[in-house]
Each structure stands twice: as structure tokens, then as C-alpha cells.
Amino acid sequence: MKKLIAALIPMAFALSACVTDTTGTAATGTTTGLGNGLAMTAIKIGVQAKCASEINNNTYWKTGSKLLTETQATELQTEVCSCVADKATSSVSAADLVVAAMDKSSQATLATRVVSSTLNACVVETLKN
Known part of the structure; x- marks a missing residue:
């Protein structure tokens, strides 16, 4: 799964470069928004994978x-x-996304940080519903 994540983030940035302005002028917010959207999608996939791993390794969850x-x-x-x-x-x-796109260890660190900061809140929120 880490290999998938490592491939998705750079691919997201590469795909955002494929979007061009047909007038020949420099691309504006649309390309940036698309690139950030693709990168965020890649981060979400990585976070979901890390979350599933954390839950499955949790003693309380196992019990x-x-x-x-x-x-x-x-x-x-x-x-x-x-x-x-x-x-x-x-x-x-956005800065986190750029760093994660360039460095594999940053990708894992980012996913771990997001999961650790939100997992407990989401468990409580889910169980309340």
C-alpha cells in the first residue's frame, strides 16, 4: 500500500501539469486547484490505509x-x-503536500500525523451516530 501511495502523490502532481491553458498563457488557479485536489485525493487514500492499519493493530479494536x-x-x-x-x-x-510529493518518508509522516490527530475524534463521532 505504501508503494501505491508513493506512486499516487507524484502522479497527482504530474497529472496537474498536463492541464494546459488553450490560450497559451500561464495557467492560473484552475491548474493549481486541480493539482491540489489530486494531491489531496492521494493523501486521503494514504490516510485511509494508515487508519485501517492503526485500527487493526489496536488491542482495544481487536478485543x-x-x-x-x-x-x-x-x-x-x-x-x-x-x-x-x-x-x-x-x-x-499546501506546503505539506509539496513536501510529501518529493519525499517518501514525509508521505508516511504526514499520513501518521493526520491519523493520530483525528482517529480518536472520529471513533467517538462514529460511535455517537
Whole structure:
């Protein structure tokens, strides 16, 4: 999964370079917005993967999920990790995206930071609903 993430982030930036202005002038906010959107999508994918890994390695999850059916556990995990990925958009800056695109260890660090800062809040939020 880390290889997928490592491939997606640079690919997102490369794809954003493919968007050109047909008038021949320099691209403006549209290209930047597209590049940031693709990069954020790549970050969300990485965050979801890291979230699933963190949950599956958590002792409390291992114990508590035994009380759930496999379908219930999967649905709960998906809901929590989707919440974490959604919160990634508010906690990742453009500078973080650029650094993560250039450095594989920064990608992992960024995903870990986002997951650790939002996982507990998302678990509580999901269980309240």
C-alpha cells in the first residue's frame, strides 16, 4: 500500500501539469486547484490505509471487534477511516503536500500525523451516530 501511495502523490502532481491553458498563457488557479485536489485525493487514500492499519493493530479494536460480525466491524472501520480521511483536508497544508510529493518518508509522516490527530475524534463521532 505504501508503494501505491508513493506512486499516487507524484502522479497527482504530474497529472496537474498536463492541464494546459488553450490560450497559451500561464495557467492560473484552475491548474493549481486541480493539482491540489489530486494531491489531496492521494493523501486521503494514504490516510485511509494508515487508519485501517492503526485500527487493526489496536488491542482495544481487536478485543471489541470480536463482539461484532465481520460485516459490522468492516463497516465501522470504513466509517471511522472515511471520517479520518475527510478531516485530512482541513489538517494538511499546501506546503505539506509539496513536501510529501518529493519525499517518501514525509508521505508516511504526514499520513501518521493526520491519523493520530483525528482517529480518536472520529471513533467517538462514529460511535455517537
